[in-house]
Amino acid sequence: MQIQSAIDLTTLDVDSEGYLTDATQWTPEIAREIARDAGIELTDKHVEVLQFLRERHFEGTPLTIRRVGKSGVVTIKEFYGLFPGGPLKVSSRIAGIPKPASCV
Amino acid sequence: MQTLLILGGGTAGTMAANKLRRELDPDAWSVTVIDKSETHLYQPGLLFVPFGVYEPERLTRPGRDVLDGGIELIVAEVAEVEPNKDRVLLADGRPVAYDVLIVATGTAPRPAETPGLDGPLWYRDAFDFYTLEGATALRDRLATWDGGRLVVFLAESVFKCPVAPLEFAFLADSFFEARGIRDRVEITYVTPLSGAFTKPKAGAFLGGLMDEKGIAVVPDFYAERVDAERKTLVAYDEREVPFDLLVAVPVNMGADLVGASGMGDADDLNYVPTDRHTLRSRDHDNVFVIGDATNLPTSKAGSVAHFEAEILTENVLHWIAGEPLAAEFDGHANCFIETGHGKAALIDFNYDTEPLPGDFPLPVLGPMRLLKETRTNHLGKLAFEWIYWHRLLSGKPLPVSTEMSMLGKRLDAAPA
Numbered sequence: 001m002q003i004q005s006a007i008d009l010t011t012l013d014v015d016s017e018g019y020l021t022d023a024t025q026w027t028p029e030i031a032r033e034i035a036r037d038a039g040i041e042l043t044d045k046h047v048e049v050l051q052f053l054r055e056r057h058f059e060g061t062p063l064t065i066r067r068v069g070k071s072g073v074v075t076i077k078e079f080y081g082l083f084p085g086g087p088l089k090v091s092s093r094i095a096g097i098p099k100p101a102s103c104v
Numbered sequence: 105m106q107t108l109l110i111l112g113g114g115t116a117g118t119m120a121a122n123k124l125r126r127e128l129d130p131d132a133w134s135v136t137v138i139d140k141s142e143t144h145l146y147q148p149g150l151l152f153v154p155f156g157v158y159e160p161e162r163l164t165r166p167g168r169d170v171l172d173g174g175i176e177l178i179v180a181e182v183a184e185v186e187p188n189k190d191r192v193l194l195a196d197g198r199p200v201a202y203d204v205l206i207v208a209t210g211t212a213p214r215p216a217e218t219p220g221l222d223g224p225l226w227y228r229d230a231f232d233f234y235t236l237e238g239a240t241a242l243r244d245r246l247a248t249w250d251g252g253r254l255v256v257f258l259a260e261s262v263f264k265c266p267v268a269p270l271e272f273a274f275l276a277d278s279f280f281e282a283r284g285i286r287d288r289v290e291i292t293y294v295t296p297l298s299g300a301f302t303k304p305k306a307g308a309f310l311g312g313l314m315d316e317k318g319i320a321v322v323p324d325f326y327a328e329r330v331d332a333e334r335k336t337l338v339a340y341d342e343r344e345v346p347f348d349l350l351v352a353v354p355v356n357m358g359a360d361l362v363g364a365s366g367m368g369d370a371d372d373l374n375y376v377p378t379d380r381h382t383l384r385s386r387d388h389d390n391v392f393v394i395g396d397a398t399n400l401p402t403s404k405a406g407s408v409a410h411f412e413a414e415i416l417t418e419n420v421l422h423w424i425a426g427e428p429l430a431a432e433f434d435g436h437a438n439c440f441i442e443t444g445h446g447k448a449a450l451i452d453f454n455y456d457t458e459p460l461p462g463d464f465p466l467p468v469l470g471p472m473r474l475l476k477e478t479r480t481n482h483l484g485k486l487a488f489e490w491i492y493w494h495r496l497l498s499g500k501p502l503p504v505s506t507e508m509s510m511l512g513k514r515l516d517a518a519p520a
Contacts, residue, residue, distance in 0.1 A: 060380055061369060062262050062401045065296060065326050065340075066355065070372050076326070080340050086324040089298055102297055103266045103403045103437065104306035104451060104459060 026096030057097040109202035113139035116395025116409035117208030123499035153239035185365040209359035211396040217355035220330035230350040251288030252348030263356040271442040278444035375399035402435035414506040440485040448481035454508040467512035
């Protein structure tokens with residue numbers, strides 16, 4: 001499935017839930033757009049979390065809420081405040097990385 | 105004489121030790137396993153203990169008995185590894201030197217990581233079933249429990265044997281039905297993920313089972329604490345789930361010795377940064393990692409350790425011979441899912457391919473069916489116990505290829 005970015009008209013590959021299927025297509029502008037769709041205006045703190053998530057993703061480390069809480073970037077409470085309603089799920093979508101999943 | 109040292113005599117460590125003992129020249133290499141326990145535990149059997157299907161005694165054998173004769177077993181606690189000195193320090197201070205080290209120290213539940221879980225409720229109204237102690241205590245509680253709110257609770261999304269809590273919920277449904285009290289039990293499945301099933305094809309096949317069995321799912325629930333007084337799970341977003349009986353999958357962490365040795369990854373879970381294809385430690389050339397101790401983005405499960413053992417054996421031999429590491433691990437995992445009422449499903453997947461429907465290991469002939477509930481799959485799970493003790497641990501070949509095969513899988517299958 002493909003969607004077109006409203007900002008620069010680039011075409012993005014996304015799955016049925018709006019997660020980028022190619023994490024390398026991500027740019028900070030695209031993140032702003034996805035966040036706005038989710039009703040979130042990105043602050044520097046948001047961006048710091050997104051960068052942490054992307055770094056970990058490219059290292060191949062499975063992400064958990066606990067890991068974000070131990071990152072030194074935000075506490076778990078702050079993480080919930082930044083990305084309400086399932087913080088890891090929402091932040092992963094904005095960070096352009098796959099949705100946290102189980103094996104089934 | 106050179107030394108191959110293996111930390112951990114669980115499923116992964118035992119397979120690696122037996123395979124490498126056969127491959128290495130006995131005059132040039134000694135093989136030593138260090139484990140803190142002298143007992144080897146058949147972990148897949150833990151699921152059956154709470155329901156009285158397996159007796160706890162059935163799950164254990166002396167660790168010595170599952171290791172080849174030419175392997176030395178040291179039963180001791182390891183304090184730390186000194187990877188820059190090529191040696192391990194035991195808790196009593198004794199050093200053990202190595203030429204090649206394999207870390208197979210696994211992962212374990214840590215109930216103390218969730219405030220209130222490991223308190224007055226523990227083993228009274230809150231249990232794990234990933235330890236013999238927990239599974240046995242839960243069996244005794246279930247035998248006399250006359251109903252109420254049973255909550256299966258995942259403290260985190262990365263833990264050992266990811267299908268086990270689903271299986272527990274399915275088997276609990278059958279168990280209470282058999283006891284004639286199913287109508288007096290509410291079963292709720294609480295997960296930090298977006299649902300009990302998150303992979304599209306597996307979700308489509310298995311998702312209906314929760315409804316069918318009347319198991320409620322509470323998704324996106326990340327517990328901050330257990331309120332022991334009110335017997336309630338409290339999430340970071342203030343949502344609450346009350347329970348009468350809690351079956352928890354606590355936060356899982358790797359061994360303390362990994363953290364103490366400075367070999368864990370950047371956070372605090374004590375998993376060793378491992379090359380996802382060669383299985384060598386990312387930080388030390390003569391250290392390899394296998395099983396639940398790795399930080400790899402695949403399931404923590406015995407089947408994964410089994411497929412890794414093949415790759416790890418080849419690469420350890422390459423390293424010893426001074427050759428480049430060649431073997432490549434693909435993240436292959438293969439798991440039965442007990443679905444209750446004498447049936448089971450089966451899944452087969454790797455780093456890149458989600459569980460798909462089809463036949464296993466052979467197209468049409470099967471005899472197993474992927475992502476389908478059948479009696480044959482259940483018999484396969486029961487038969488696995490013998491295979492584990494007699495074939496798998498000794499590292500003998502099984503009729504399953506190390507690399508995941510697309511043979512028999514159906515990509516285009518419409519959800520049933």
